[in-house]
Amino acid sequence: MALLSIKNLSIGYQTKAGMLKAVDNISFELERGRPLGFVGESGCGKTTIGMTLMGLLPGNAHILGGSIGFQNQDLIQLNEDQWRRVRGKEIAMIFQAAMNALNPVMRVDEQVIEAIVTHTPDISPADLDKRINELFDLVEIPRVRMKDFPHEYSGGMKQRVIIAMALACNPKLIIADEPTTALDVIVQDQILKEIKAIQKAMNTGLIFISHDIAVVASVCKDICVMYGGQIVETGTREEVFRNPRHPYTKALLGSYLSLDNELTVVIPDMRETPDLTLESGCCRFAVNCKTCSSACKAEVPQWIDISGSHKALCCDETIIRNSHE
């Protein structure tokens, strides 16, 4: 059985401009040991998905429909008390801004201890000590630095502490939301290797969110490409990145700059931001789509299967099928 199974999830933000559908009718399943990556531009709803899974949506957000199946319960139905038992213990998050995610006036080890004690109040001091040492070893922070304050750490080390906190209670699912965006390439490389190694060793479920397709490709086996609150293409990383079908995935890959000249740069013509106030189900990419026809704006896009695991959302089946230009 899948660890996490999301069905037809829609989330909206109430704003002055009306209800913005930040997540529009999304369905996916996550297996243990098969990291799932979400990639897309800013505002496409990827962080909203992460926050929903942590029960941390802001006040103006409304779950408009759908279900989140996790361990025989629907997370949407949980009240705040029940959430507290899940959040951090069963589902943990590695946040983007390592600089701001730590409490500046608490020693680093105390912050990790806090995470453990909150969920296992009756842990013995000896066990706690052992667990803390284990965690710091796991993320490769020398024990002499455990009693430091966050400002004494570099960006990479802070991100490691965040990872240690996320792992503190052996969660079944970890959500990593842009965990390396604030770091430079060399540190990013180390942190990504660490996340991959830990995921493998502990066999947790991992949802990895990033705007950088290469980072997602290096960590995740399965990929969901998002645009304007919708998943527009999904498949294994080989399928999605070697054989992209949706016009947006192609634009994303075409704009990726790499050092190996394997990918040719194709400059997309994408000027418009997607209109999130549109009715649910409409193609959000139509405003930027070169292959868009008038029918696209009227019709509701359908999932078109390319292979068992690979599918794309589009109104025009021929565009998706005849994708080899």
Next chain:
Amino acid sequence: MSNLKKYPLIEMKGVTKEYSPRKRFFSKCQNKVLALNSIDFSIEKGEIFGLVGQSGSGKTTCGRLLVRLEEPTSGSICLNGEPINKLKGIGLKTYRSKVQMIFQDPYQSLNPHLSIAETILEPLVVNGLGNAATRREKVLHTLEIVGLSPADDFYDRYPHQLSGGQRQRVAIARAIVLDPDFIVADEPTSMLDATIAIQLFQLLTQIRKRFDMAFLFITHNLAAANYLCDRIAVIHEGHIVEVNTANNIIQHPEHPYTKRLIQVQPGFDFNG
């Protein structure tokens, strides 16, 4: 005139920049921070020169020195062979009209109280160029160049009505409206999505071609520098470790740090 041609457009010679920690009553005596250590490089007319390094390597300091937001501790910076260190008054104003900057964050570098027109007009007004009618013409023309068309449509808008990519285009318009010789672009696309960033790179290339402007492109992304730049300098802890053509830097890196940077670039190798 023949004499002038020998000089590169802009040149840094032995430039060193130290920051001394602020003295506080209780603070222990701390060592000075050497942000840049004896930097030498030159940029030719119409060239896009990349400066690549990690955070804290001194790349932004370099850009700030070039537009004289800061003074070097020692060494000299020359524009067309003329040292700029001692410039004051009119001389400095002229220099600043020839050398412009595009900042990293388009959400912070545009004044939210100024309309797009006012933002781009300001350099013209400050430098007393043209009258109201010609200025308006110039602003509309510049908006078209940076791809904000129809220009009339954008003229009276405010920054909050624009997307990140459009804002950065306004910042570029503001930088090129005085027809400068040289533009420092400090991570101009690091806040933008890949599909938007690549369109901006295309715009910068077009501007270079059309006006023969030189750029210093500061970035942490080696692949972006490789795409955009003619030559690349790799900077590490305040030293330039390697300067070469973009192609040579990527294909035949010499310094171990450059090799390391290339090796950690995420690619599409589906192992593990």
